[in-house]
Amino acid sequence: MDILKNYLDISVFSILGLMLFIATWFVIERLLFFKQVKVTDYSHFDLLTIDLTKNLTYISTVGANAPYVGLLGTVLGILITFFDLGTTKTIDTGQIMVGLALALKATAGGIALAIPSIVAYNALMRKVEVQQAKFRAHQDLHQNSISGKNDQ
Template sequence: MDILKLYLDITVFSLLGLMAFIATWFTLERLLAYRKVDVTTYNHIDLLTVDLTRNLTMISTVGANAPYVGLLGTVLGILVTFYELGMSGTMNTGDIMVGLALALKATAGGIALAIPSIIAYNLLMRRVEVCQAEYRAYEALNQAGAARG
């Protein structure tokens, strides 16, 4: 139990930090990639969609799972708190409250990571929808021009 107590925070927050790095990296990568997208170079909308949605799953996965990582840290923190209270044989409410408050910081960290990740994912998905609409409009204009000519 001492190992869990000693490494719990560093493990949970290192994992959340790694997840934050991944979400940030892929968000920036997608933003840079979207700046170079030219819908007129694609022969089919599905090929465009594949290029546009690349790496979005990772951002969504971080947003969906960060609260669970934080919750796991909180549950383990509460477990350590109750274990220590049980081993000490005393019921000091101050110790209980401090232990529980410190355990909840992991959940807060997970939620703090999830919110911007989901926002980034939704904004990027909106850009995907706009590019798909531009492609469909371009194709419709080309077909109308070909029918006239």
């Protein structure tokens, strides 16, 4: 139990830090990609969609799972608090409250990571939709110009 007690915070926050790094990395990568993508370079809608949505799953996964990592840290922190209380055989409300408060910081960290990850994912998905609309518009204009030439 001492190992868990000593390394719980660093373990949980290391995992959250890794998740933060992954989400940040892929958000930056996607933003750079969206700046240089040209829908006119694509001949098929699905090929465009594949390129546009690449790596978005990682961002979504971080946003969806960061609260669970934080919650796991909180549950383990509460477990440690109750174990310590049980082994000392004394009930000190101050010790309980401090233990619970410290345990909750893991959940706060998970939520703090999840919110911007989901916001970034939604913003990037909006960019995907805009690029897809541009592709459709370009295809329609191209088809109309071809059919207009054929009519003449």
